[in-house]
Amino acid sequence: MTQTTPQQQPVQFLEDRFTCAQACTECARACALRASLVDPDGPEDQERLRRKGILCAEVCDATCRVLAEQNQLDEAALRLQLEWTRTVCLESAQAFDLLPAAEDTAQACRDCARACTEFMSTLD
Numbered sequence: 001m002t003q004t005t006p007q008q009q010p011v012q013f014l015e016d017r018f019t020c021a022q023a024c025t026e027c028a029r030a031c032a033l034r035a036s037l038v039d040p041d042g043p044e045d046q047e048r049l050r051r052k053g054i055l056c057a058e059v060c061d062a063t064c065r066v067l068a069e070q071n072q073l074d075e076a077a078l079r080l081q082l083e084w085t086r087t088v089c090l091e092s093a094q095a096f097d098l099l100p101a102a103e104d105t106a107q108a109c110r111d112c113a114r115a116c117t118e119f120m121s122t123l124d
Contacts, residue, residue: 016119020082021067023108023115027089028060030108034096049095053105056092059085060112075123082116089113 035053038046063085066078093109096102 013122016122017067020112020115020119021064023112024060024064024067024085027108027112028057028064030105031057031060031092034099034102034105045098049099052092052095056088056109059088063116079120079123082120086113086116086120089116 031053035050035057038050038053040047040050063081066081089109089112093106093113096106096109099105
């Protein structure tokens with residue numbers, strides 16, 4: 001984060017909010033795609049990965065919608081949503097690290113978690 005003047009703060013806030021929403025969208029897309037590639041009748045660990053991918057996609061999609069809405073949530077509710085997303089993304093990234101050829105999905109999850117963390121820092 002760069003130091004901003006009072007006039008730049010609303011712009012920086014909106015840029016960080018957009019960056020976070022964009023990261024959530026990318027993560028949701030990657031997780032949904034990865035979950036669709038896992039055999040639902042496969043072994044239990046595969047089913048766990050599929051469920052993680054679906055959960056992460058749903059949480060990121062919900063967060064993106066919250067960030068895109070014009071009406072403002074109070075700061076506490078927004079912070080809670082971002083923290084939930086960050087936690088789910090990090091858990092999903094760890095799970096996808098165990099799946100061969102899922103590096104891009106794990107990285108999308110980490111990028112989203114980082115964007116949520118950075119956006120939360122603008123709420124202080």
